Amino acid sequence: MNVENTKSQMRKGILEFCILAFLKRGEAYPGDIIEELRGAGLGLLEGTLYPLLTRLKNAGLLSYRWEESSSGPPRKYYSLTKEGEKNYNELNESWERMSEAVNRINTKI
Amino acid sequence: MKEVININLSGRILAIEKDAADGLRSYLDSLHRHFNAEEGSDEIMADIEFRIAELLQNELSKGKVAVDIAAVEDVKKKMGLAEELSKDEEANSANQQTAKRRLTKNLSNKMIGGVCSGVASFFAVDITVIRIVWVIMTLSGGLGLLVYIALWVFLPESDEPVFSNKKLFRDMDHAWISGVCSGLAKYTKVNIWVPRFIFGLPVAVSILGSVGLSTISGVPFIGVSFNGGLILIYIILSYVIPKAVTNFDKMDMEGEEKSRREWVAESEGLDF
Numbered sequence: 001m002n003v004e005n006t007k008s009q010m011r012k013g014i015l016e017f018c019i020l021a022f023l024k025r026g027e028a029y030p031g032d033i034i035e036e037l038r039g040a041g042l043g044l045l046e047g048t049l050y051p052l053l054t055r056l057k058n059a060g061l062l063s064y065r066w067e068e069s070s071s072g073p074p075r076k077y078y079s080l081t082k083e084g085e086k087n088y089n090e091l092n093e094s095w096e097r098m099s100e101a102v103n104r105i106n107t108k109i
Numbered sequence: 110m111k112e113v114i115n116i117n118l119s120g121r122i123l124a125i126e127k128d129a130a131d132g133l134r135s136y137l138d139s140l141h142r143h144f145n146a147e148e149g150s151d152e153i154m155a156d157i158e159f160r161i162a163e164l165l166q167n168e169l170s171k172g173k174v175a176v177d178i179a180a181v182e183d184v185k186k187k188m189g190l191a192e193e194l195s196k197d198e199e200a201n202s203a204n205q206q207t208a209k210r211r212l213t214k215n216l217s218n219k220m221i222g223g224v225c226s227g228v229a230s231f232f233a234v235d236i237t238v239i240r241i242v243w244v245i246m247t248l249s250g251g252l253g254l255l256v257y258i259a260l261w262v263f264l265p266e267s268d269e270p271v272f273s274n275k276k277l278f279r280d281m282d283h284a285w286i287s288g289v290c291s292g293l294a295k296y297t298k299v300n301i302w303v304p305r306f307i308f309g310l311p312v313a314v315s316i317l318g319s320v321g322l323s324t325i326s327g328v329p330f331i332g333v334s335f336n337g338g339l340i341l342i343y344i345i346l347s348y349v350i351p352k353a354v355t356n357f358d359k360m361d362m363e364g365e366e367k368s369r370r371e372w373v374a375e376s377e378g379l380d381f
Binding site for chain 2: 031046047050051054
């Protein structure tokens with residue numbers, strides 16, 4: 001086990017949850033998602049975002065539509081599907097339970 | 110003086126310096142290879158190219174005449190190099206046990222084009238078994254060759270290590286001729302005399318036949334042709350199946366995967 005691997009695994013699950021959480025607020029295009037995540041302190045390589053979005057879309061959690069842009073060709077705007085919303089709610093519940101548990105255990109040390 | 114060219118990237122026309130364009134091209138190629146085995150790779154690449162074009166255009170809108178090397182390097186840092194992305198992916202696939210197995214040409218263990226290797230890891234059987242089936246299919250009518258070429262053309266490439274927990278080897282410790290029968294017996298967990306009987310019987314029959322003990326005219330004829338086929342198969346098998354040389358080979362031949370893994374883990378200090 002090395003710490004980089006563990007960190008990367010932790011981030012992976014959280015990343016998916018954060019994308020769903022951000023899109024729950026409304027549709028967005030990948031550039032917005034990146035900026036939001038970076039702004040929140042969750043830096044990531046953009047190259048990891050696009051495969052993840054495609055995977056979530058193929059799993060039926062996200063859908064997208066094309067929207068004209070003033071600065072170039074049309075952009076993809078992603079939004080949550082019903083399935084995605086259900087998924088988000090489940091993840092949210094388990095996140096709350098987990099973070100509470102982690103905090104409790106962590107502060108006892 | 111720097112040469113500037115115009116490129117069309119994802120619907121945007123960008124002025125870019127020649128050396129920066131070369132750098133960008135090889136970066137895109139490396140990403141393309143990286144995502145090639147992934148489902149929806151075309152879509153992922155299109156999204157990434159779109160984003161890169163957008164980032165470069167932003168750069169130009171700040172007043173640069175053309176995209177230069179520094180701008181391309183900046184994009185690479187933001188998007189991530191193929192190596193960095195695959196490091197992330199590894200952690201991910203270790204996490205996702207449900208990752209789909211895909212039929213690919215597996216280049217990590219190829220003899221010709223990696224088709225047998227890919228088929229073997231898809232069905233999780235020993236590659237040697239697939240190779241034998243393929244050789245037999247090819248020799249009996251050539252169907253194997255056609256299927257091979259078709260698969261070689263259409264399957265995507267991958268280089269994951271081949272999955273297999275039990276391997277077919279020639280068992281040199283109990284060999285009479287080249288260990289084929291003994292190896293087959295170990296792999297299929299039957300008594301060593303079963304393959305020996307199958308390969309040996311026609312030989313015995315034809316010897317008896319040629320000596321003239323058999324009075325039925327048909328028997329020696331059948332015996333000889335059958336015998337010729339089996340001898341050919343035996344010779345092919347002794348070429349295709351590798352010898353069990355090391356102790357690891359012998360453990361794999363017996364199917365002792367777990368003990369081998371533990372042993373390796375201990376000796377290398379790894380954690381499975």
